[in-house]
Amino acid sequence: MKKKDMFIPLIGKKNKIIGFEKKEKIHIRGLLHSAVSVFIFKNDTKNNNKLLMLQKRSSEKYHSSLLWTNTCCSHPKKDESILTAAHRCLIEEMGFDCFLEKRFCFTYHELLNNGLIENELDHVFVGYYSHPPVINSREVDKWKWITLKELIKDIHFYPNSYTIWFKIIINKYLNKLNFE
Numbered sequence: 001m002k003k004k005d006m007f008i009p010l011i012g013k014k015n016k017i018i019g020f021e022k023k024e025k026i027h028i029r030g031l032l033h034s035a036v037s038v039f040i041f042k043n044d045t046k047n048n049n050k051l052l053m054l055q056k057r058s059s060e061k062y063h064s065s066l067l068w069t070n071t072c073c074s075h076p077k078k079d080e081s082i083l084t085a086a087h088r089c090l091i092e093e094m095g096f097d098c099f100l101e102k103r104f105c106f107t108y109h110e111l112l113n114n115g116l117i118e119n120e121l122d123h124v125f126v127g128y129y130s131h132p133p134v135i136n137s138r139e140v141d142k143w144k145w146i147t148l149k150e151l152i153k154d155i156h157f158y159p160n161s162y163t164i165w166f167k168i169i170i171n172k173y174l175n176k177l178n179f180e
Helices: 023-029 082-094 148-157 164-172
Strands: 007-011 017-022 033-044 049-057 072-074 100-111 117-128 140-147
Touching: 007 023, 007 033, 017 023, 023 117, 033 082, 033 164, 049 082, 049 148, 072 082, 082 100, 082 117, 082 140, 100 164, 117 164, 140 148, 148 164
Parallel strands: 033 117
Antiparallel strands: 007 017, 033 049, 033 072, 049 140, 100 117
């Protein structure tokens, strides 16, 4: 089964699951659904900075391809918990796993450049890891570590190089990530 054909949870009132639908159909119709976003940090003791691992999405992605984003992101599968989905996407996309802590969730509704619609209840997780990932080239084009200062500057000068959900998290919820 292709990822765009997998069934993911639809969200209703009070953020409760009300059913399941194919991912591609959800993005075409703009239905509210569950998502996970994972942020992996590394402490750079040499420069006293905290670094964030970013990924550039693969050209094979059917939306937001070749854009920079958080370490990994996905949707829970039918009958999969949010936390399990976060660990699964970290393993599938970046080739490692680590302890993850849920920090917050938020909803957003945005039209993408290709006419698809993101309408997500995004659950945001944070973890720490200090080794290079082993990326899945079907999911990830490339990766890098970046400081907050460098990231904010780059988003300012090149906003179209980043995914919409990542820019929302950085612009509105940075303090909840504890990215100091």
